[in-house]
Amino acid sequence: MPADIPFGFGPSGGDVPDPNDPRQMQQFLSQLQQLFATPSGGPVNWDLARQLAQAHLTGGGPAAGVSQFPVGFAMPGAPMPATEPADPDAAKPVGDPAVTAVERAAVIEALRLADLWLEPESALPSGVRSTAAWSRGEWLNQTLPIWRKLCDPVAARMVSAMTELVPEEMRAQMGPMTSMVASLGGALLGGQLGTALGSLAAEVLSAGDIGLPLGPAGTAALLPANIAEYGKGLEVPDDQVRLYVALREAAHQRLFGHVPWLRGHVFAAVEAYAAGIHVDREAIEEAMSRIDPSTLGNDPQELVLEGIFTPEDTPQQRAALARLETALALVEGWVCHVVDRAAGERLPDVVKLSEAFRRRRAAGGPAEQTFAALVGLELRPRRLREATALWNALTEHRGVSGRDALWGHPDLLPDEEAFADPDLFARTQLDLGDLGFSEEFGSLGEPSADEKKPSPGEEKPPSDGES
CATH class of the missing domain: 1.10.1900 (c-terminal domain of poly(a) binding protein)
Structure with a gap:
């Protein structure tokens, strides 16, 4: 009896080739490789992730440029599934309203004032070189390179584990199968990461909202649509909410802009923790067995990969986790401290705002929790x-x-x-x-005479889009 094709692609899975027919198998694998190609060459199909995240925001489908798995995908010979989901509410777009001129002006003014208020409360000079008011889609595009850096090490472990599930005898007989499985893993994880990041784009308030330098260096950015939505439940005037978010963003920019080693230190802590994550091969195999080739693609979340990563209970992994949690807590604690001092008596509702933000950062939003479950990495300070x-x-x-x-x-x-x-x-x-x-560590403390001299354009924060 020949070995079954792994991951549910078997004789019962719709119009699937006969494993004993080399010609059919070659054609089948060629089609799958085209469908699951990873343009970036890495473990995740990030082009697909970006397309699906944007589709989650706007409600776009194949006609909107999402032409790869999983939206609208059918196996060769199978009928094309309907593009409308069975449950319309499950895929209801969150929307991606464009930033208005009034909102952009309000963001620039809030960041300018926030930087001014922070000046006496920090020995770090301003880190804001440009300001921006981003839509949700713009946040996604601007931060995707950092997400790739964060997620690729974990994704590589999952894809490697999937490849090892191919039976040994099939690896020798069908060389393309290994690369096909790796591409399948990249597409599956890219699809789910895209949906998770699309949800996160509807929650974050600024470029540095989750405590990591996700955006371009020196660019302070707020998301007016998300700030307005977040402020509805606070019973605080909109201008106070916006200014408090601007204070937090400007504080993050000071910290990561003038502590040269900090960015690498935080990412190294993330990578060290990811290196010790255990991939549950049984969970992967169980998830793959649920694939129905005839309907795969109706829903990007049809194949749930959450929960396949667990931390190794070893001294090295516990130490890596402690370093990561300490780094995130110190960054976020410093931001909370200097922002509350800067806001002081200037914002009437500063106590309410401060407590709301602490609870929000400590618990993480729904999308952040989904992301943590998907890649096994929590980015909230404990x-x-x-x-x-x-x-x-x-x-x-x-x-x-x-x-x-x-x-x-x-x-x-x-x-x-x-x-x-x-x-x-x-x-x-x-x-x-x-x-x-010293120059080796950066320019903290009292600036030198040269540092005190403003360079052209530094008397006020530059306008939106400048670099």
Whole structure:
């Protein structure tokens, strides 16, 4: 009895070729390779992910440019499935309204004012080189390169595990099968990542909203449509919500713009954690067995891949997770601390806004939770309140310069023990407030005479679109 074709592509799966007929199998594999081609050459079909994310926002289908799996896909010889989903509400587009001139002007003004308010509360100079008001689709396109960097290491592990599920005897007999399975994995994960990112695009409020530098360096960007939607449940004036989001975005830009090692440090922590993620091969095999080749593609979420990644319970993986959680908490805690100090008595509803944002970051939104389940990576700070208290204590004991001097090198940052007793750490930490920063570590602390001189165009934040 010949080995079955893996992942549900068998004699019962519709109009499928006979595994014993080399000519039919060659044609079948060639068609699948065309359908599941990964243009980027990586483990994820990111072109497909972008198309599906945009379709999720706008409601577009094959006619809107989504011509690959899974939308509207049918196996060779099978009838084309209907493009309308069985449950219209399940695929109801969230919409992607264009940014108006009034909204763009309000965003630019909010970011300009936010940067001004942050000036006395941070030893870090402004990191805003350009400002932008993004639609949801623009956020998606601008941040996709970073998502690729974050997701590819985990995706590669899943695709490798899928390839290993091909029976050994079939690998020797049918060389194209291995590459076909890898392409299938890239298409499946690309489809689900695209849907997850499309949902996330409808939730994020700014480029740095989830604590990572997702957008182009130096570009402070807000999403007016999402800010307006988020503000509806707060019972706070729209201008206050927008300004609070602008303060958070401008604070992120200062941190990642003037701490040269921080971006690499955070991404290295993500990659180290991803490297220790275990791929549940049984879960992959079970998911693949649910594929129905005759209907595959009616719904991008038809084949649910969530839950196939689990952290390895090893000392190395626990250490990697601790480094990632500490890094995310320190970044987010610093942002919360300096923003609340800057807003101070200027925003009447600052207490309500601060608490709402802390809860939001600590819990993560629905789309963020879906993304975490899909790739096994949570991007929310688990110890946000402790980190904020730690930065508060450092400011009280060391001042603004002494606090921000700790960003001069990763070895100076508080560790897990510091979270337990912030006051003790702040009192015993070496006072670095008067040391400034060398060129090796960046330009924190008091700027030099040259740094104090504004370069052309720095008297005010540049207008939207400038770089």
